[in-house]
Amino acid sequence: MTDRILTATVVLSLAAVAAFAAPPTSAVGTPGKHAEDSCVGCHSKLEDSRLRAPAEAANSDVHHTQGVSCAGCHSGDPTSDDPAVAMDPKRGFVAKFTHKAIPEMCGSCHSNAAFMLRYSPNIPTDQLAQYRTSKHGQALATGDTNVAVCTSCHGAHGILPPADARSPVYPTRIVETCGHCHGNAALMSRYGIKGNEISEYKRSVHYAALVTKNDLSAPTCKSCHGAHGAMPPGISSVSNVCGTCHLSQRERFDQSPHKDAFAALQQPACESCHSNHAILHPQDSWIGMDDKQVCGSCHSTGDAGATAAARIASALGKASSADVTTLARVQRVERAGMLMDEASVKLEEAHQAFVMAQLEIHTTSVGRVEAQTKTVLGALAAADKLAAASETEIRYRRSGLFISLAVIALAMVLLILKIRAMER
Amino acid sequence: MRALEKFWHALDERFDLAPLVEFATHKEVPRHRHSWAYYFGGLTLFFFLVQITTGILLLLYYRPTSEAAFESVQFIVTRVPFGWLVRSVHSWSANLMILSAFAHMFSVYFMGSYAKPRELTWWSGFALLALAMGFGFSGYLLPWNELAFFATRIGTDMMSKVPFAGAWLLKFLRGGEEVTGATLTRFFGFHVAVLPMITAALLSLHLALIQRQGMHVPESLEKEAKARKPIRFVPNFMLREGAVWLLGLAALAALAAFFPWELGIKADPFASAPAGIHPEWYFLFMFETLKLIPAHVLGIEGELLGLGVFGLGGLVWFLVPVLDRGSRTGHRTRAFLVLGWFLLAYIVSFTLASLAGVFK
Numbered sequence: 001m002t003d004r005i006l007t008a009t010v011v012l013s014l015a016a017v018a019a020f021a022a023p024p025t026s027a028v029g030t031p032g033k034h035a036e037d038s039c040v041g042c043h044s045k046l047e048d049s050r051l052r053a054p055a056e057a058a059n060s061d062v063h064h065t066q067g068v069s070c071a072g073c074h075s076g077d078p079t080s081d082d083p084a085v086a087m088d089p090k091r092g093f094v095a096k097f098t099h100k101a102i103p104e105m106c107g108s109c110h111s112n113a114a115f116m117l118r119y120s121p122n123i124p125t126d127q128l129a130q131y132r133t134s135k136h137g138q139a140l141a142t143g144d145t146n147v148a149v150c151t152s153c154h155g156a157h158g159i160l161p162p163a164d165a166r167s168p169v170y171p172t173r174i175v176e177t178c179g180h181c182h183g184n185a186a187l188m189s190r191y192g193i194k195g196n197e198i199s200e201y202k203r204s205v206h207y208a209a210l211v212t213k214n215d216l217s218a219p220t221c222k223s224c225h226g227a228h229g230a231m232p233p234g235i236s237s238v239s240n241v242c243g244t245c246h247l248s249q250r251e252r253f254d255q256s257p258h259k260d261a262f263a264a265l266q267q268p269a270c271e272s273c274h275s276n277h278a279i280l281h282p283q284d285s286w287i288g289m290d291d292k293q294v295c296g297s298c299h300s301t302g303d304a305g306a307t308a309a310a311r312i313a314s315a316l317g318k319a320s321s322a323d324v325t326t327l328a329r330v331q332r333v334e335r336a337g338m339l340m341d342e343a344s345v346k347l348e349e350a351h352q353a354f355v356m357a358q359l360e361i362h363t364t365s366v367g368r369v370e371a372q373t374k375t376v377l378g379a380l381a382a383a384d385k386l387a388a389a390s391e392t393e394i395r396y397r398r399s400g401l402f403i404s405l406a407v408i409a410l411a412m413v414l415l416i417l418k419i420r421a422m423e424r
Numbered sequence: 425m426r427a428l429e430k431f432w433h434a435l436d437e438r439f440d441l442a443p444l445v446e447f448a449t450h451k452e453v454p455r456h457r458h459s460w461a462y463y464f465g466g467l468t469l470f471f472f473l474v475q476i477t478t479g480i481l482l483l484l485y486y487r488p489t490s491e492a493a494f495e496s497v498q499f500i501v502t503r504v505p506f507g508w509l510v511r512s513v514h515s516w517s518a519n520l521m522i523l524s525a526f527a528h529m530f531s532v533y534f535m536g537s538y539a540k541p542r543e544l545t546w547w548s549g550f551a552l553l554a555l556a557m558g559f560g561f562s563g564y565l566l567p568w569n570e571l572a573f574f575a576t577r578i579g580t581d582m583m584s585k586v587p588f589a590g591a592w593l594l595k596f597l598r599g600g601e602e603v604t605g606a607t608l609t610r611f612f613g614f615h616v617a618v619l620p621m622i623t624a625a626l627l628s629l630h631l632a633l634i635q636r637q638g639m640h641v642p643e644s645l646e647k648e649a650k651a652r653k654p655i656r657f658v659p660n661f662m663l664r665e666g667a668v669w670l671l672g673l674a675a676l677a678a679l680a681a682f683f684p685w686e687l688g689i690k691a692d693p694f695a696s697a698p699a700g701i702h703p704e705w706y707f708l709f710m711f712e713t714l715k716l717i718p719a720h721v722l723g724i725e726g727e728l729l730g731l732g733v734f735g736l737g738g739l740v741w742f743l744v745p746v747l748d749r750g751s752r753t754g755h756r757t758r759a760f761l762v763l764g765w766f767l768l769a770y771i772v773s774f775t776l777a778s779l780a781g782v783f784k
Contacts, residue, residue, distance in 0.1 A: 337512075337684030339502045397509075401681035408674045415667045422660060 027078055029067030031118050037069035037078035038086055057158030066119055073097075073105060099145040103131050106150040130229035137229075139191075146187065148230075153177050169227075171216045175201060178221045200277035219245065238268040238276075246270075252362035265298075272297070284320060287313040287361065311366045319354055319376040326350075326380045329387045338390040346383035350376045447635075451657035454641045454649040461535060462639055462661075463668045464528035470669040471521035472627075474676065475559075478514035479616065486566070488612035490605030493568035494690040501687060508684060513676050515685035518560060520676065522706045525553050526771075533764050537640035538744055539751035545637065548630040550742050555623050560704050562615040568608060573691030574701045576611075577603045582714070585728045604693065643754045702778070709774035710734055712783045741767070 029035050035058075043055035058064045063072055071078040075092030077085050087093045097105055107128030109115055116123045131137040131150075139147040153169055160167040168177040175198060181187060185195030201207055201221070209218035224241045225231060233241045243250030253259060253269060262269050273294040274282065287309050289296040299305035330343045357372035436442055453462060485504055487496040500507035529549065532538060538546035565576045580603065584594040599606030641649045655661045703711050710730075717726040740747065740763075750757040777783065 337508075337686070339498065339687065341498075341502075397681050401677055404677050405674055408670050408677070412667050412670045412674075415663055415670070419660060419663050419667070422663075 027069045027071035027075070029069065031066050033067050035064045035067050035069035035072075037071060038081045039070040039074075039076075039078055040064075042081075042083065042086075054157040060160065061158050062161050063159065068109075072109070099149055100140060100143075102149040102151055103128055103137065103140070107131075127228040130226070134226070134228060134230045135232070146181075146190075148181060152181070169222075171218070171220050172210060172214070174220045174222060175207065175210075182221075197277045200275075204277060204279040205281050206279060238271050242270040242274075248359055249362050252359060256362060256364045258364060261298075282358070284313065284316040284358070287316070305364070308364060308366050312361060312364075312369045315366075315370045315373040316357060316361075319350075319357065319373040319380075322377055322380045323347075323350060323354065326384045326387070330383055333387045333390045333394070336390075336394050338394065340386065340390065343383040343386040343390075346379045346386065350379035350383065353379060448658045449656075451635070451638070452654035453639050453657055453661045454645075455652040455655050456641065456645040456648045458531075458535065458642070458645060459655070461531035463665060464524055464531055465634070466665045467668055467672055468521055468524040468528050469627075469631075470672050471517045471524055472623075474513065474517040474673075475521060476620075478510050478517065481510045482514055483616065488566070488609050490568060490608050490691075493566060493608060494687075497567045497687060501684075509680055512680035512685045516676055516679045516683075518563060519705070520672065520679075522556055522560060524672075525556050526706070529553055530764065530768055533744070534761070535640065535642045536751055536756045537642075539640075539748070539754070539756070540745065542633070542637055542640060543745035545630060545633040546745050547742065548626050548633065552623065552626050552630060555619055555626065557706060559615060559619050559623075560706065562611040562619065564704055565603075565608060565611045566615065567687060568691050569688035570691050570695070570698060571688050571701065573603060573693065574697040575703045576607065577697075578701060579703055579707070580607075582727065582731065585725065585731055587728070602693070643756075700784075705775055705779065708778040709771045712774050712778045715783065737767075 027035075027037075040055045040058050043051055046052045046055075054070070058070070064070075069078045074094055076087050077091050080086045085091070087095070111125050111128045113125045116125050127150075132141070136147040136149070140149065153174075155168060162169045164170060165172070167173065179198040182193070183195065183198040188195035206219045209215040210220065222230070223245075224233060240250075249270075259269070262272065268276075273286065274280075286292075286294045289299065289301050289306050289309065295305060295309040299309065327347060330340050330347060333343075334340045353372050353375035357369050357376060360368040360372055363369075453459070482500065485496055485500050485507070487493060497511065501511050502508075504510075532546070532549065561576075561579060565572045580594060580597045583597055584590040586593055595601070597607070597610070598604070599610045655664070702708065713734075714727055714730040717730045719726050721729050744760060745751065748757050748760045751760070
């Protein structure tokens with residue numbers, strides 16, 4: 001008897017899981033074919049705009065366009081025109097989900113790999129699992145209903161694919177989406193978060209790349225914190241997060257004595273010099289011991305680090321100043337009508353080596369930085385030599401012109417004299 | 425000296441050249457307060473001769489393909505000895521030639537020199553100006569730089585608006601649907617073979633007519649011209665003309681050395697058109713006018729209407745010797761004088777305003 005009860009319990013549990021793991025069959029149509037149900041038909045005619053809005057949004061909703069009707073989430077009977085039947089709680093109808101129920105409801109399909117395979121072979125199905133590990137998910141589990149759930153970012157009705165530029169999670173819009181909550185300082189103060197992260201981020205080079213260059217690969221909130229598993233990266237993992245894009249900088253930092261020193265001090269790697277959200281365009285002038293420079297926060301004047309910083313700053317300063325002078329000279333010659341292609345190549349070489357020198361700063365090795373600035377100075381000297389040769393050529397041409405003009409003027413005077421003599 | 429005389433006699437004996445010499449030595453140019461206007465034609469001829477000379481030199485290195493054209497011009501201006509000078513002189517001389525031709529045309533117009541019996545001279549001159557503009561349009565594309573590429577695209581696109589023959593004309597000019605290497609090769613052919621051949625023939629006719637009919641003296645200056653001693657063509661006028669040519673040469677040398685003609689950046693047919701695309705300055709008055717016309721006027725496409733008006737205007741200008749009936753008897757119609765001033769004011773004001781960026 002006990003065995004039978006056990007077997008029946010297991011079977012019923014599996015059936016319940018199976019039922020919850022996918023929407024009712026009547027709610028799911030053919031993928032790629034717009035869903036047809038009685039819900040949209042009735043709700044679009046309702047006078048109450050609150051009840052009409054979901055039906056109006058259904059046309060563009062990714063679920064509806066893929067054949068999943070309203071009942072896919074709300075259950076009930078989408079085939080019945082009778083509201084009492086269609087929205088019968090006995091048929092599982094849920095009018096409004098509680099905040100806490102939303103992730104599990106969305107996850108009932110989105111975590112079902114077999115079901116999601118019907119729509120896309122590569123669609124991820126770990127969103128719910130990730131969400132549970134996120135700060136949002138953890139807080140929700142403790143009963144905090146202020147935290148974000150699926151609908152907070154994706155919307156409830158009229159959900160668009162993330163690749164759609166109108167979607168609130170599209171790269172150019174996600175900052176504002178996160179900012180709905182994270183820009184609210186009063187709300188964030190409850191969680192020990194400053195609430196200025198969004199405004200800080202908007203000062204960064206990353207945001208500038210996103211909005212001015214429309215560079216969709218520029219990092220947004222989710223690039224560093226994760227999307228569904230959103231978390232602040234820990235001190236030890238900051239360099240990993242930045243290093244996913246800034247590979248060369250990370251590689252050099254890992255070779256530097258800073259790596260172990262920062263770890264010992266429990267100090268974040270990249271963030272210590274570059275900040276976290278307001279990541280500004282790095283300046284060579286940051287290197288040094290003054291108040292507005294970054295090295296002085298750990299090093300003391302006269303120590304090995306301060307000495308190295310001074311030498312690195314000096315090497316970069318020399319290269320930068322030579323670059324400005326040579327570029328101005330080449331441009332001056334170019335404006336005078338000379339083609340300076342070879343000099344431009346040399347200038348480009350210098351710029352590339354300069355970028356490498358700036359990259360080598362992360363190793364803190366004076367020798368490696370100086371090796372690159374030496375290349376910069378060499379290329380600039382070559383460009384300068386070409387500019388000087390062109391200046392000589394310009395002088396030669398102008399001298400030739402003055403001689404020609406003098407000859408022409410003389411010929412004209414002689415002609416005029418001859419004409420006068422003839423006509424006298 | 426004897427050898428030279430013998431050589432001359434040998435030539436004269438065979439070709440009967442004495443009457444030509446007789447003609448040249450007796451030919452005279454009237455002298456009055458507007459005699460300076462007689463030098464513009466010669467100055468235009470001088471710039472044309474410079475074009476032929478520098479053009480032939482450029483031909484030694486220029487390669488007319490979309491892959492090599494830009495690089496070959498770059499090679500000319502950077503590597504070929506005095507290539508920068510030749511290319512710059514060719515570009516500046518082209519512009520000065522058009523400027524001088526316009527000055528020549530308007531001076532001829534205002535002096536009423538188009539009147540009977542010089543109708544054919546006016547018509548051949550009109551055709552020569554059109555050819556010069558054709559030289560400019562076709563030559564503009566040859567360096568295959570960005571500005572020229574897109575300006576040619578816009579310019580040839582306007583041709584497609586011509587009723588009935590537009591589509592054919594567009595294909596004929598471009599050598600296909602788009603401006604490509606085929607267009608470049610075609611424009612090169614026009615620039616160095618077709619246009620020079622027609623120009624040579626027309627120029628010979630134009631010069632022959634002038635020699636045959638002599639210089640025209642406007643009615644208002646006839647008294648003055650009669651009162652003053654005319655200038656002998658050989659050698660006095662020729663020497664004066666020589667001085668003007670030297671002045672032209674000096675201007676060319678100064679412009680080429682102080683304002684070398686820029687090469688720009690290589691054309692990229694797949695790139696979007698950069699801002700500020702414009703044709704050569706002598707097309708600017710038409711270009712800006714077409715831009716000002718609304719898209720549709722009384723149901724007619726704006727550009728088509730504009731081209732129609734320009735076509736009609738050109739026809740009236742061409743037919744002035746016929747339309748200005750009074751000019752046949754030496755009494756020019758006032759309306760045509762007003763038309764000339766209006767046209768001059770329109771061309772000059774629109775060109776200067778466009779160069780000053782008023783229409784941007």
